[in-house]
Amino acid sequence: xxxxxxxxxxxxxxxxxxxxxxxxxxxVEPWRVWxxxxxxxxxxxxxxxxxxxxxxxxxxxxxxxxIAELFTLCSASADDGPMFGESDITQHRSLxxxxxxxxxxxxxxxxxxxxxxxxxxxIVAFRLEVVAPDGEVSAVVSNSFIYPRRTP
Numbered sequence: 615x616x617x618x619x620x621x622x623x624x625x626x627x628x629x630x631x632x633x634x635x636x637x638x639x640x641x642v643e644p645w646r647v648w649x650x651x652x653x654x655x656x657x658x659x660x661x662x663x664x665x666x667x668x669x670x671x672x673x674x675x676x677x678x679x680x681i682a683e684l685f686t687l688c689s690a691s692a693d694d695g696p697m698f699g700e701s702d703i704t705q706h707r708s709l710x711x712x713x714x715x716x717x718x719x720x721x722x723x724x725x726x727x728x729x730x731x732x733x734x735x736x737i738v739a740f741r742l743e744v745v746a747p748d749g750e751v752s753a754v755v756s757n758s759f760i761y762p763r764r765t766p
Contacts, residue, residue: 621763622689627736630688630724635742636678641714642668664709669753670701672709673742676717688724688738690761699737699758707752709744715752716745722756726763734763 642664650665651658677684682692690696709715719742726736739758746752 619686619689619691619694621734622736624726626689627724627726627738630721630738633687633721635717635719635740637716637718638676638678639714639716640672640676640744642672642709642711644711646671647711662711664711666703666705666708668709669703669705669744670755672715672744673717673719673753673755674757676715676744677719677742678717684759685761688736688759688761694764695762697760697762699739699760700756701758702756704754705752706754707746707750709752713747715747718743718745723758732762736761736763 647664647668648658650656650667650671654665654667656665679687685691685694685696688696719740721738721740723739724736726734728734737758737760739756741754741756743751744753744755
């Protein structure tokens with residue numbers, strides 16, 4: 615089953631580049647840190663520092679859109695079979711438990727490709743910054759999604 619959304623033209627796809635996410639905030643809650651450490655088998659720290667995975671959690675939860683809304687922005691839905699592409703996380707400093715971070719970001723690339731077996735697909739990449747209360751960027755998370763496109 616595929617969605618009823620029209621496949622964007624190449625121009626419409628490329629116009630996504632530079633689109634800024636609404637953004638938002640993310641608070642590193644102590645109970646979530648405890649659960650994450652338990653699940654991944656990490657030591658329960660007592661120094662107030664969150665597990666590095668919280669860079670990713672904060673970025674994705676604070677970008678201001680749900681994953682479904684991001685898919686819609688890219689003229690797709692979960693029914694179209696989008697796939698997670700690449701992810702890169704750069705942590706500049708540790709996230710602190712109990713601290714609220716601001717998230718901002720934008721779409722950095724949107725390209726259409728054609729595969730001999732896979733057919734047409736689009737790759738949309740975006741970059742999110744996790745910003746501490748002092749205004750310093752604590753982490754940068756870059757992700758991409760791959761959107762299979764049915765032939766119009």
